Amino acid sequence: MDDLITEFIAESREMLQALERGLVAWEREPEDRALLDEIFRFVHTVKGNCGFFDLPRLEALAHAAEDALGEARAGQRAIDRPLVDAVLAVIDRIGAMIETLAEGGQLGEGDDSALIAAFAAAPVAAEPAAEPQAAPVVEAAPTKAARARDPFRSVRLPTSLVDRVMSGVSDMILVRNELERQLRQSDGDPALLANFGRLSSLLSELQAAMARVRMQPIATLLDSYQRMIRDLAVELGKDVELEIESGQVELDREMIELLRDPLLHIIRNAIDHGIEAPAERRAAGKRPAGRLMLSARQTGNEIRIAILDDGRGIDGDKVVARAIERGVISAEDAARLDPAARLMLVCEPGLSTAAEVTAISGRGVGMDVVRASIERIGGKLRILSTPGEGCRIMLDVPLTLSIVPSITVEVGGQVFAVPRSFVREIVRNGRDVEVDRIGGMRHVRVRGELYPCLGLADLFGIAGETDPDRQTLVMLKMIDGSVFALCVDGIADHCDLVIRPVAPQVIATGLYVGVAQLNDGQPALMLDLHGVSQLGGLNTDRQARTAVQSEAQASEEARDLAAMILFAGLDGIARAVPMATVERLIDVPLDDIAHGGGFPHIVFEEAIVPLHGLVGDPAGESIDVLVLSQAGARIAYATAGAIDTADIDLATVTGGAGRRLVLHEGRSLELLDLATLAQARGLVAADDGWRRNG
Amino acid sequence: MNNDLLIARVAGERIAMAAVEVQSVIELGAIVPVPRAPGIIAGLATQRSRTLTVIDVALALDLPARPHPARFAVVVEIEGVGYALAVDAVEHVLPGEGEVQPVKMKLSPGWAHSAVGMIDTAVGTVMLVDLTRLVGIEPQQKAA
Missing domain, CATH: 3.30.565.10 (Histidine kinase-like ATPase, C-terminal domain)
Structure with a gap:
């Protein structure tokens, strides 16, 4: 009995799912005979099954709908909005009841008379417009519906099980690769090798099939x-x-x-x-x-x-x-x-x-x-x-979060993966490539076009190939349309990689999206090209206001721009601070500024944060304070308001390690140097993106 | 309730972890470095088809750096991510005796971040560390 009702629930659910498309299409084309038949068949099946299971409420509902639809099929009743609404309401109720049954619940006593009465209220067809058509015209829509009705057997599986099977297949492939290496080294028996080859291709097929399991x-x-x-x-x-x-x-x-x-x-x-x-x-x-x-x-x-x-x-x-x-x-x-x-x-x-x-x-x-x-x-x-x-x-x-067509690049013996979708072309450095330094940044000229060039080895602090003739340039096209060259030692492989999530601390670097295992079992990090380009000082920021610009505009602009927040200090001097270092803008009541310990500070998120830029006695009851953070150091900076944002051309930065200025719309602004300020307070700011930006 | 503790040795000190959280102990093979990651991330290692993030436990606890890399790692899973906690040696699995005692002394920042308290065992009193905090996202990473 239990098996039977499980079967009934599964069948009803499948039919309901197949009906989704049909129901709405039917409302638009009520004369569509194929759709009407499909809906009729559903309520009919439900009614028929209910007899076995002693489900009087379900049976009564299905029965009422079946009668009304039967009349409509016979042309005795117009298919109008009240009828459609009534049928939809009944199907909804049936769906809800089936879910209750599926959860092992009882239908109990309920009142469905209103739903059933709705059928009685629907008028009976008088005009011949609703005459049944002897041969219903079958058009595109019904064919689709017919396809949806094809018997489709399916099983429900917990995703965790699918994942386990997938990782099992991945493990098998790794063992296969290892075995392959060993076989190649020994003078293998040809029969053994042939069998290994078969096993190998079967495994590849299995892997491809498993990948499809995740698709819908x-x-x-x-x-x-x-x-x-x-x-x-x-x-x-x-x-x-x-x-x-x-x-x-x-x-x-x-x-x-x-x-x-x-x-x-x-x-x-x-x-x-x-x-x-x-x-x-x-x-x-x-x-x-x-x-x-x-x-x-x-x-x-x-x-x-x-x-x-x-x-x-x-x-x-x-x-x-x-x-x-x-x-x-x-x-x-x-x-x-x-x-x-x-x-x-x-x-x-x-x-x-x-x-x-x-x-x-x-x-x-x-x-x-x-x-x-x-x-x-x-x-x-x-x-x-x-x-x-x-x-x-x-x-x-x-297409997927997990399988990414990739190329793998090598730098100083370490392998990284790059999503192939970003790769426009791969150019051998040294031959058809001219190298220029413009504004302190390395650029390459490929077939007459000038592109910024980032050396992955330099960015990552890896000792890579230094002979330009042996380097390879991967030309990467970013989402905003800009192109840059990533300089690597060489291309290791083209392959489809299964990208797995990586620890949040690694994600937090902004440089990696995940990790894949290569054929030899070694892990390879997949680069977050957006993060890498930012680390290299390129402006492909998608979060900042610049992202509001259209593609064409963004790609035309020079890329040595950094999004900055502009504000006036309490001393009246206009300052700029890179957007990337601004954590929050907060309103601080003057009473909350403490001076204990020999330096002004505020308490922000349960931490003491030194407050800079406090000059004289600010007017009013509160001031706007920017909370800046960089490499673990956090400082607050008092402002006199007037906060705006702009893209500052980094080529205009002048001055040494102390105070530096940038140019914005003909005015000079003081570039707020967090590293210097933090060091002044004895806080150590690691040397990274900040100084490069300046 | 199981109060077994795994006792590991790191840079000359003993630490205790709740044994229920430990999946396995592995010998570390090649570690693939993660450029620009926080220092406590020694790199990535694999355990069959699984990639583990290797945490330099000594560094996480502010212990003096070792001349040679750690050989063993305790494999744990935290919030769905597999970590290999690199230690010099795994010594025992022992039941804790009595309650965890709060730490009364001032600890260095690394210890203070991860220490839960002191617990008595058959091999002496050891510091129990909280694994989530040990591998947790360090404040240094808040910078953009």
């Missing part, structure tokens, strides 16, 4: 929004036509879960703020039904997910006005933004242009979180919009 069609994700979209549209009194185009694209399961919430948010926004009510659409000369399209396409090892609507679009002017009003951006900075960058301001924290805050969205805590989640998984978000015509939001995300 993205259609399962996109389809899961159908019901939400339909319900939301009804709730908001909007008419939404949904199109989903996902092809055969597959994504890592984990990735699908990570995309679920950000996509949900974007879709809600599109329906709530984007698509207008039917009357408004008509007035604007549009079709009353708004179009929402979700599509996914694979390009290389990236998936592009697009959410497109033909609603009112995003008004760049309004976004900018709101951003200025909220203090997100200054008016001058805003004036310099190109249209794409203006739209990207909606991703700044605390900004929402919805005239009315609704329960659905528009609380202003949305797009910034969406962008952060997408960037966290190595993706990128872009917004295109024409006011009045609609909006297109594109997410480019990597």
Whole structure:
């Protein structure tokens, strides 16, 4: 009996899942016979099964829906909104009951009469429009639905088990490689070698199959929004036509879960703020039904997910006005933004242009979180919009979090991995390459184009190859379109690497994204190229305000820029401090500034932080204080407010180790040197990024 | 409750770890360095297909540097990440006797960061260390 009910639950769940797409499609094309049949078959099966299990509530519900749908199939009843709503409500209830049963619960006494009565209220068809068609026209949509109905046997497995099997396969491959080395050294028996070869290829197949186990069609994700979209549209009194185009694209399961919430948010926004009510659409000369399209396409090892609507679009002017009003951006900075960058301001924290805050969205805590989640998984978000015509939001995300096509590079005997997607080309140093030093930074000229060049050995403090003729340049194209050359000793291999997470202390360096095991069992760190380029002093910052600039603009600009915070000190001197070293801007009441121990200090996050820049007796009750940190040293700096941000050209830095100046819009600013200040207090600041920046 | 302790020797001192947290003890092979990582990260080592982050326990506790690298490592898993805690030797697994006594003296910063307290064992009184804090993200890493 238990087995039977488990079977029943599994079958019902499978059918329900297959129905998701069908239900919404059916509402749009109620005359579609294939879809109607599919829904009918579901309630019929449920009803039939209930008889065995003594589930009267479930049976009554299924029965009522079956009757109504039976009449509709026979053309005795019009398929109208009340009927569709009633059927959907019953299917929801059945789904909920099945989940209760699956959890081992009892259905108990409940009242379903309202749901059943809804069928009685639905009018009976009078007009011949709903006459059954003798031969229903089968078009594209029903074929899709038919495919979804194909019997699909599946098992549910805990992810931990899958991971264990995968790491078992990885272990086997390592042993195979070791064995291969040993066999090669001995004069192996040919028969033995042949068998080993077979085992080897079987293992590779197994590995490839295991990699697929983690993949899931993205259609399962996109389809899961159908019901939400339909319900939301009804709730908001909007008419939404949904199109989903996902092809055969597959994504890592984990990735699908990570995309679920950000996509949900974007879709809600599109329906709530984007698509207008039917009357408004008509007035604007549009079709009353708004179009929402979700599509996914694979390009290389990236998936592009697009959410497109033909609603009112995003008004760049309004976004900018709101951003200025909220203090997100200054008016001058805003004036310099190109249209794409203006739209990207909606991703700044605390900004929402919805005239009315609704329960659905528009609380202003949305797009910034969406962008952060997408960037966290190595993706990128872009917004295109024409006011009045609609909006297109594109997410480019990597195919998987775990398997990355890579090249491995060697420096001083140590191997590092680089994601192949960043590699534009590999150039032998010394031959067709001219080397220049410009502004203190090494540049290479490859076929007439000038690129900054970073030596991995120098950056990492490894003794590498010093003869330029024996070095190799890996030309890397960053997400913002800029290209730089990474100078290494040589290329070790091209391979697909399984990237595993690495300890948080290692991630915290900002230089690595994970670790992979090479064929010989040695670990190889995968470089975070963004972090590496920053360590080398290149400005490819994606977090700072510069990221708001469009790709084209960013790639045209000189790259020796550093994002800095500009402020006036209490002594009236304008100062600049690199954004990367600023931990927080806090408001400190004057009473909280203590002078014990011979130096002014404040207490910040339960630690004593020396306060610099305190001159005279500041007016007012409190002052703005910047908390700066670098290499473990933390200091606070008093400001007289007027805080702004700018990209400072590092080529303008003048002065020695003591006070240094930078140039910004024709004015000189004092570059705040944290290392010097920290040392003045006897705190040791390690020599790293800071000094290089200066 | 199991109060077995693993007693290890690091730079001439004994430390105790809760044995339940220890997965295995391995002999360290080649260590792949992690450039620009905090000093206590000696590098990466592998245990079959698993990559372990090697922690220089002596350095984490502010003990004097050894002339030669540690040979053994205690494998633990903290927040899903495997670590190999490099020590000079693993001496015993013993039950702790009595309660953990709070530390009354002033410890050097490294010890103060990781020490839980002193505990008596059959081989004498040893300092019990908290493994999460021992490998934990050090304040030095807050810098961008």
